[in-house]
Amino acid sequence: MKMLTAIIKPFKLDEVREAIMNAGIAGVTVSEVKGFGRQKGHTELYRGAEYQVDFLPKVKLEIAIKKEDVDRLVEAISAAANTGKVGDGKIFIQPLEQVVRIRTGELDEEAL
Amino acid sequence: MKMLTAIIKPFKLDEVREAIMNAGIAGVTVSEVKGFGRQKGHTELYRGAEYQVDFLPKVKLEIAIKKEDVDRLVEAISAAANTGKVGDGKIFIQPLEQVVRIRTGELDEEAL
Amino acid sequence: MKMLTAIIKPFKLDEVREAIMNAGIAGVTVSEVKGFGRQKGHTELYRGAEYQVDFLPKVKLEIAIKKEDVDRLVEAISAAANTGKVGDGKIFIQPLEQVVRIRTGELDEEAL
Amino acid sequence: MENTVTELRFALDTFYFLISGVLVMWMAAGFAMLEAGLVRSKNTTEILTKNIVLYAIACTMFLLVGYNIMYVDNSAGGWLPSFGSLIGIQAEGADHSLESDFFFQVVFVATAMSIVSGAVAERMKLWAFLIFSVFLTGFIYPMEGYWTWGGGFLAEAGFSDFAGSGIVHMAGAAAALAAVILLGARKGKFGKNGAVHPIPGSNMPLATLGTLILWMGWFGFNGGSQLALSNAENASAVGLIFVNTNAAAATGAIAALIVSKLKWGKADLTMILNGALAGLVAITADPLSPTPLFAAGIGAVAGIIVIYSILTFDKLKLDDPVGALSVHGVCGLFGLLVVPLNNEGASFASQLYGAAVIFGFVFVASWIVWSVIKVTMGVRVSAEEEETGMDLHDCGVEAYPEFTAR
Amino acid sequence: MENTVTELRFALDTFYFLISGVLVMWMAAGFAMLEAGLVRSKNTTEILTKNIVLYAIACTMFLLVGYNIMYVDNSAGGWLPSFGSLIGIQAEGADHSLESDFFFQVVFVATAMSIVSGAVAERMKLWAFLIFSVFLTGFIYPMEGYWTWGGGFLAEAGFSDFAGSGIVHMAGAAAALAAVILLGARKGKFGKNGAVHPIPGSNMPLATLGTLILWMGWFGFNGGSQLALSNAENASAVGLIFVNTNAAAATGAIAALIVSKLKWGKADLTMILNGALAGLVAITADPLSPTPLFAAGIGAVAGIIVIYSILTFDKLKLDDPVGALSVHGVCGLFGLLVVPLNNEGASFASQLYGAAVIFGFVFVASWIVWSVIKVTMGVRVSAEEEETGMDLHDCGVEAYPEFTAR
Amino acid sequence: MENTVTELRFALDTFYFLISGVLVMWMAAGFAMLEAGLVRSKNTTEILTKNIVLYAIACTMFLLVGYNIMYVDNSAGGWLPSFGSLIGIQAEGADHSLESDFFFQVVFVATAMSIVSGAVAERMKLWAFLIFSVFLTGFIYPMEGYWTWGGGFLAEAGFSDFAGSGIVHMAGAAAALAAVILLGARKGKFGKNGAVHPIPGSNMPLATLGTLILWMGWFGFNGGSQLALSNAENASAVGLIFVNTNAAAATGAIAALIVSKLKWGKADLTMILNGALAGLVAITADPLSPTPLFAAGIGAVAGIIVIYSILTFDKLKLDDPVGALSVHGVCGLFGLLVVPLNNEGASFASQLYGAAVIFGFVFVASWIVWSVIKVTMGVRVSAEEEETGMDLHDCGVEAYPEFTAR
Ligand SMILES: Nc1ncnc2c1ncn2[C@@H]1O[C@H](COP(=O)(O)OP(=O)(O)O)[C@@H](O)[C@H]1O
Numbered sequence A, B, C: 001m002k003m004l005t006a007i008i009k010p011f012k013l014d015e016v017r018e019a020i021m022n023a024g025i026a027g028v029t030v031s032e033v034k035g036f037g038r039q040k041g042h043t044e045l046y047r048g049a050e051y052q053v054d055f056l057p058k059v060k061l062e063i064a065i066k067k068e069d070v071d072r073l074v075e076a077i078s079a080a081a082n083t084g085k086v087g088d089g090k091i092f093i094q095p096l097e098q099v100v101r102i103r104t105g106e107l108d109e110e111a112l
Numbered sequence D, E, F: 001m002e003n004t005v006t007e008l009r010f011a012l013d014t015f016y017f018l019i020s021g022v023l024v025m026w027m028a029a030g031f032a033m034l035e036a037g038l039v040r041s042k043n044t045t046e047i048l049t050k051n052i053v054l055y056a057i058a059c060t061m062f063l064l065v066g067y068n069i070m071y072v073d074n075s076a077g078g079w080l081p082s083f084g085s086l087i088g089i090q091a092e093g094a095d096h097s098l099e100s101d102f103f104f105q106v107v108f109v110a111t112a113m114s115i116v117s118g119a120v121a122e123r124m125k126l127w128a129f130l131i132f133s134v135f136l137t138g139f140i141y142p143m144e145g146y147w148t149w150g151g152g153f154l155a156e157a158g159f160s161d162f163a164g165s166g167i168v169h170m171a172g173a174a175a176a177l178a179a180v181i182l183l184g185a186r187k188g189k190f191g192k193n194g195a196v197h198p199i200p201g202s203n204m205p206l207a208t209l210g211t212l213i214l215w216m217g218w219f220g221f222n223g224g225s226q227l228a229l230s231n232a233e234n235a236s237a238v239g240l241i242f243v244n245t246n247a248a249a250a251t252g253a254i255a256a257l258i259v260s261k262l263k264w265g266k267a268d269l270t271m272i273l274n275g276a277l278a279g280l281v282a283i284t285a286d287p288l289s290p291t292p293l294f295a296a297g298i299g300a301v302a303g304i305i306v307i308y309s310i311l312t313f314d315k316l317k318l319d320d321p322v323g324a325l326s327v328h329g330v331c332g333l334f335g336l337l338v339v340p341l342n343n344e345g346a347s348f349a350s351q352l353y354g355a356a357v358i359f360g361f362v363f364v365a366s367w368i369v370w371s372v373i374k375v376t377m378g379v380r381v382s383a384e385e386e387e388t389g390m391d392l393h394d395c396g397v398e399a400y401p402e403f404t405a406r
C-alpha cells in the first residue's frame, strides 16, 4: 500500500475530490496548509508598511491506496489540479505498511 | 521506528490522548483535518439552498514510536476511539527512518 | 528521496524558513498543529474553573528533499529552531518513493 | 399657550419613553452577542436564532395579549387581570403617548425572555425554547408584572421594585432555573467527584461587546423607569438614576476583578463581565434612592456575590453557560432585599414576600409549561446533535462556515 | 415667555431630528456588519472598506451638492431642481434647525448607497463602486428625492412614501439591480441546469449584529420621518410609528422562520434576518396609518415575500449575496403598494406611478453610470482576484490576517 | 406656568446631557472593539479586560475624587483646585441636573484613559495599566481639566478647547507617549536599518465596528459639549456641531483613502479608520465656529496628517499598535491650532500655550507615575509572556479558545 499526499490549490479541491471519487477511491483526509515554493507570494500592506507574505494557502490531501491504484490516481489528480501555472502543487508517494479500520479492526487493503 | 497516524472523531480526542499516555507514549502531534469516506456528510441550508457537505471534521494524530510499541498502541487507540459507528477512522503505519530531538540533538529512539 | 517533517515552536517559523532557504531548498509545506510531549502545558481559567491545556501550539513543516540533502537540512533546521528549552520539537525522516510536479508532470528529483 | 406647554411636556415625555425604549431594545443585541460569545461555535448560529426570534415573539405576544393582561383595565390590588382588547386606548389627559408606553414595556418583556436563552444554551431544542417563549412573554410575565406594575396585589402589599430586579430579572432567572433543572447539564460539564470541566465560550470579543451593549441599554432600562422626565424633580431623578446605574456597574466589574485576582491570580474576563451585569441587576430594584456612593457599594457587593453564586451553581451541578441564574436571579434578589436600606417606602418583609411570590409563581408556571413541552416534543436535543452542534441540526449553517476545520 | 416656549419647541424638535439622525447614521454600522458577515472572509476587508468609505462619500457629496439639489429653492411640482449654494439658509420661523434637518437627510443618502454594496459584493472593483457612489449620492438620489420629498412632481401626483420604502430602499435596489446585471454572478454561484450553489457567508454573529443594529436604527429612520415631535399629535404619531416599525420587523422575522421551517425543516438564520429587514422596509412606506395589528400583518407578508423573492432572483441567475434586491427592492415596492389600504390620501395608481418613475429613473441613470465605468475602468475584478479574494488586491490586508490558514 | 416652562427647559437640558453621555459611554465599546481588532488574537482577551476595567475605574475614581477636583468649589483662574466632597450639591437655579452633568463628564474621563490602552497594547502588564488608570482618571486628568473647563488659569488665558481635542485627546496621548517610551516597542516590530515589520491586527471587522461606534459616540461628545440645548440658539449650535463633526470624520476617511491609494496603490483599511478618527479629533477643538465646508477641510487635512504621523512614529521606533499617538495626540494638537482660523475668541499664541501646558503637565505627571510603577512592579511583561500572549498569563483564557490551532 502507498500513502499518497497531494498539495493543491485550494479552489481546485472540489474538482480533485470528484476526480478521486471517479477513480473509485473511497476515502481522503484533507487539511489546510500553507505552501512555500517557486510560486511567489504577495505583498501585503498594513498601516503603511508593506511586507512580503511567502506562504500561500494550499490544501493537502492524504490518501491511502493500494499499490496498483497509484498511477491511476496520480493521473487523475494531476489532470484535475492542473492549471498550468506555477504553484499547482505536488504529489508525494510514500510507503504504507499497515492500515487499521478502527471501527471493525479490519486490516490493510480491507481497511481502505 | 514507525510513524503511526490516526484519524479519529474529534470528540474522542481526550479519551484517545489518555489511552496513548497510559500506553506510555510521551509525545503526539495533533491537527484538525476534514475527512471524506464511507460516513456520509450532511446537508446544510443557506439562504434557501441546500448543499451537501461531504467533509467531516476529524482529528489527526501523528505519533512516532518504537517498532515494538506499534501493536500495543494500535490496540489502545482502537479501543479508545471506537464507537462502533461508521466514520470512527483509521490508523496508518509508515516507516520512520530517523528522529532528531532539536533541543539536544539526540537521535532516533533516544529522541522519542 | 526523503520526506523530512519538523515540529517546531511557532515563533521560530521565520528563522527556520530562512535557514531552509539558505540551505538551498526550494519548497516547504507548513501547517499549524498542537503538540503534546515533555513540555508541560498551562493552566487556564474560565469562569472560576481551572483546567489544564496540554496541547501546545506548534508548527509542522514538511519538506521533500534529495537523500544527500538530509544531513545538511537537519543541521540547518536544528540550529535555527533551537532555544535550548524543552519543547523545541523534533525532526522526523521518512522514505519518499516518488514525487510528481502537477504542473509539468516532472518526476522525482526533477519535481522537487 | 398653556396648552402648548402641556403638549410640549407630553411630547418630551413621549420622546423620553421612546428613546429609553430604543436603548432597551438594543439590549436584545447585547444578550445575543454575550450569549454568542459564551457558547461554543458549533452552537452559535442556533443561539443567535433563538435571540432574534425570541425578541420577535416577545414583541408580537405582548402586543397581542401581554400588555393587555399587564396594564389594561385591571382592578387595583387584584390577583387576576381583566381581559380586554390589545393595548387599550389612550386616556384623556395622559402625560405621554400610550404607544410610547407600550413600546417601552414591550422591550422589557424581551429582556426577561433573553435571560432564559443563555441559561439553557447548547442543549435545548430550538422549537421547545420558542414555544416556551410564547407562554412566558404572552402570559407568565404579564401576569406577575400586573401584580406590581399593573397595580395588583403586590403593589398594594408595599412591594417595591423600581425597574425590575425582581419582576424582570429574577423572573427570567426563575423561568430559566426550571428549565436548567429539567434539561440537565451539558455533556461533559460535570465530571466525577464534583469535578467541574469548564467549557470555554468561543468568542471573548463578542461577549465583551454584548456586555457593553447591555450596560448602555441599561440607562434606558432604569432611566426610563422613572416614567416621567418633564419637570425638574423627575429630570433630576433620571439624572441620579443614570449616575447610580453606572456606578453600580463599574464597581460590580471592579469587585469581580479583585475577587478573581485574589482567588485565582488572574483576571477572569467573563467573571468581570458578569460582575458588571450583577451590579446593574442589583441596582435596578431601586436606582433612585441610594446616593451614588451607596449605589457603588451595592454594585461592589453584587460583583462579589455573583462569583460565589456561579461557583455554587456549579457545585449544585446546575449548568448555566452564561451565568444567567447568578446575574439575574441571585443578584436580582439581592437588589430587592437592599431596597429598604435606602427607601423608607419599602420593608424587608414586603420585599421578601414579593420576591417569593414572583419567584414561586414564575418558577411553578414555567415548570408546568416546560414539563408539558418535555413530555410532548422534548426539550433536549439528542446526544448526537449535542456533539455535532445544534447549528447543523436546527439551523443548517454553522456560525463560521468556511472550510477552516472547526 | 411665549418666545421661550417657541424656542423650546424648536429645541426639542431639533434634538429629535439629531437623535433620529444618529440612529440612522448607526445603520451604516449595521450594513457594514451585515455585509461583512455574509461575504467570505477573503472579501471582508474590502466590503468593510466599501461600507465606511461610501458613508463618508455620501456625507460629503450630499453636503456639496445633494441636499441643495433635493431641497433648496426648488419649484413645487417640478421635474428639475434648481441649483444654489450648499445647504441654503435657515428660514425665518423654522420649527427646527436647518442643520439638524440636513443631518437627518444626509444619513438617509448613505442608507440608499449601503444597499448597493451588499448586492455587488465579492466581485465589484472597489474604485468602480466608490465612483458610482459619488454619482448616486450626489445626483441620482437627490434628483428623485426632490420629486417627492422636495416637493416635486411626484408629491403633486399624490405619491405617498412616508419614510422611503421607495425613495430610499427601492431606489437603492434599482441602482443595485443595474449593477448586478452588468456584473454577472460570482464565480461558482450558479451551476448547470439551474443549480444554485450557495456561497455561505463567513460570520453569522456579525450578520446578526448588523441586523439588530439596523432594527435599532430604523426607529430613527421611520420615527424621525414624522419631521416634528413637539406637540401631542406629532408625539403620539411618533409613538405609533415606533410601535408599528417594531411590530412589522418582529412579524417579518417570525414569518420567515415559519416559511423556512415548513419548506426546509430548519431555521435558516440569514433568511430570518432578511425577514426582519423585509418587515422594516415594507412598513417604511407608511408606518403611521396602520394599526399595530395591521403593521404586524404587513411585516408578516413581507417576511414571506422576501424568501420567495430571494429564491426567484436565484432562479433568474441574478446573484445578490445579501438579498438586498429582495429586501429593499421587492419589499420596498410591496410597502408602497399597501399604503392605500390604510391611508386615504394615497391611491394604488399614484403609488404604482411613483414606484415606476423612481425605479425607472434610478435604474436607467445607474445603468448609464455603471456602463460608463464598465467601459472605462471596468467594474469587475479579474477572475484571479476573485479567486484569491479582493482583500489582498484592493486593500492589502486580510480581515483575519493571522497565520491560521484562511 | 412660567415655572413649568423653566422646569421643562431644565428637563430638556438634563435629558440632552444624559443622552449625550450615553453616546460617549458607548465610545468605551468603540475603543474596546477597535483595539481588540488591532491586536493579535493572543492578546485580545487582555485588551478587552483592560478596556472594560478602565472604564469602570474611570467612573469610580471620577466619582470619588475626580469630579470634585475638576469642578467643585474651585477658584477662578487658579492652578490648584480646592478639595471638597464628592460631586458637590446642585446649585440653586441650575439649568440642568447636577447628576446629568456629572454623568456627561465622567464618560469623558474614560475616553481619555481609553486612548492609552491602545498605544501600550500587547506588552504592558495588566495591573501596571490599571494602577496608572487610577491616577490618570482620579488626579491627572481632573487637574488639567480644571485649568480650562473648571475655570482655572488656562480658561483665563484664553485657551479655547470646545470639546477636548487637547484636554481629552491630546492629554490621553501624552500619557500614552510617556508609556510608549518607557515600555519600548513590541518584540519584532522594528528590524535592523530602520525596517518596520508590521504586526497585523487579528480582526478587521471588529476594528471597523469600533470606529463606527466611536463615530456615533462622537455626536454625544461634541454635541453635548455645547452644554445647553433648550433655546433656539443653543439648539442651532448643536445642530451645526453635529453636521461639522460628521463632515470632518467623512473627509478624514476620504483623505486617508486617497493618500493611501496614491502612496501604496491600495486602500489601507486601518489607515482609513484612523483617518475618520483623525477628522473627529481635529474638529473637536471647535466644532461650532467653522462652516461645514471648513469643517470638511479640517477633517481632510487631519486625515492626511494622521498617515504621515503614523509613518513618523514608526521611524522614531515609537511603537503604537493602534495609532493613538497620531490620532489623538498629533491631530488633537492640529485641532487646537486651527481654532483661531474660525474663532475670534482664540489666538494662536494662547492655543499654543494651552497645548504646551496640557501636554507638558500630563506627560511629566504620567512619566512620574509610570516610572514609579516601572521601578516597583514593572510595566512590561516578560519576553516569554509576550511570545505566548498576554491572555494566558494575565487572564487565563484566550479570546477564541476553541481547539483550532491559534
Ligand atoms: N520540496 C517540497 N517539500 C514539500 N512541499 C513542497 C516542496 N516543494 C513545493 N512544495 C509544496 O508545493 C507547493 C507548490 O510548489 P511551487 O514550487 O510553488 O510550484 P510548483 O508545484 O508549480 O512547482 C508549495 O506551495 C508547497 O506547499
Ligand SMILES: Nc1ncnc2c1ncn2[C@@H]1O[C@H](COP(=O)(O)OP(=O)(O)O)[C@@H](O)[C@H]1O
Residues within 6 Å of the ligand: A026, A027, A028, A029, A030, A062, A063, A064, A065, A101, A102, A103, A112, B007, B034, B035, B036, B037, B038, B039, B040, B056, B058, B085, B086, B087, B088, B089, B090
Ligand atoms: N483511503 C483513505 N485515505 C486517507 N484517509 C482515509 C481513507 N479512508 C478513510 N479515511 C479517513 O478516515 C475517516 C473515516 O473513514 P470512513 O470511511 O468514513 O469510516 P470508517 O473509518 O468507519 O471506515 C475519513 O473521514 C477520512 O478522514
Ligand SMILES: Nc1ncnc2c1ncn2[C@@H]1O[C@H](COP(=O)(O)OP(=O)(O)O)[C@@H](O)[C@H]1O
Residues within 6 Å of the ligand: B026, B027, B028, B029, B030, B062, B063, B064, B065, B101, B102, B103, B112, C007, C034, C035, C036, C037, C038, C039, C040, C056, C058, C085, C086, C087, C088, C089, C090
Ligand atoms: N513521539 C512523538 N510523536 C510525534 N510527535 C512528537 C513526539 N514527541 C514529541 N512530539 C512533538 O514534538 C513536540 C515537542 O516535544 P517535547 O517532548 O515537548 O519536547 P522536546 O522536543 O524538547 O523533546 C511536541 O509538542 C509534539 O508536537
